[in-house]
Amino acid sequence: MGLREILKNAFQLFVGHGSISDYQPYHNAYPFTKTEYRNAKKEWPNEINNTIRTKFRSKNDVNIYLIRYLRLETGNFIPRARKLDMYYVLNDTDKILNELKFSKHKLICINDANTLDYEEK
Structure with missing residues (x-):
């Protein structure tokens, strides 16, 4: 990581009052x-191997947030623009249609929701 990235991270910490907004957990790419996957496997071999072996998710499984938070701890990340991607819930039909019409973001994720009656939505 170069000086520019270190300064960006420091600036993000300063303006975010100690928080890194880009590391909030939500679905997206x-x-x-x-190398990051290899390093994680070296650091947590048992946890990763146990996760790989299970057919269904369990509360003991690990996921990509392991690598994301490792990046945060080590300062090995570059905050990305908030306009890059957006997360929507399936019920946000007006927002999704607006996004599709005007293409505000390069990447969107539309996730399902706790919907009981899809005909109503």
């Missing part, structure tokens, strides 16, 4: 390198 995140670029990771093979």
Whole structure:
């Protein structure tokens, strides 16, 4: 990581009052390198191997947030623009249609919701 990235991280910490907004957990795409996966597997071999072996998710499984938070701890990340991506819930039909018409973001995620009656929505 170069000086520019370190300064960006420090600035984000300062303006965010100690928080990094880009590391809030939500669904979307995140670029990771093979090296980051290898490093995580070296650091947590049992946890990762146990997760790989299970057929269904359990409360003991690990996921990509392991690597994301490792990046945060080590300062090995670059905050990205908030306009890059957006997360929507399936019930937000007006917002989704607006997004599709005007393409405000490069990447969107539309996730299901706790909907009881889809005919009503």
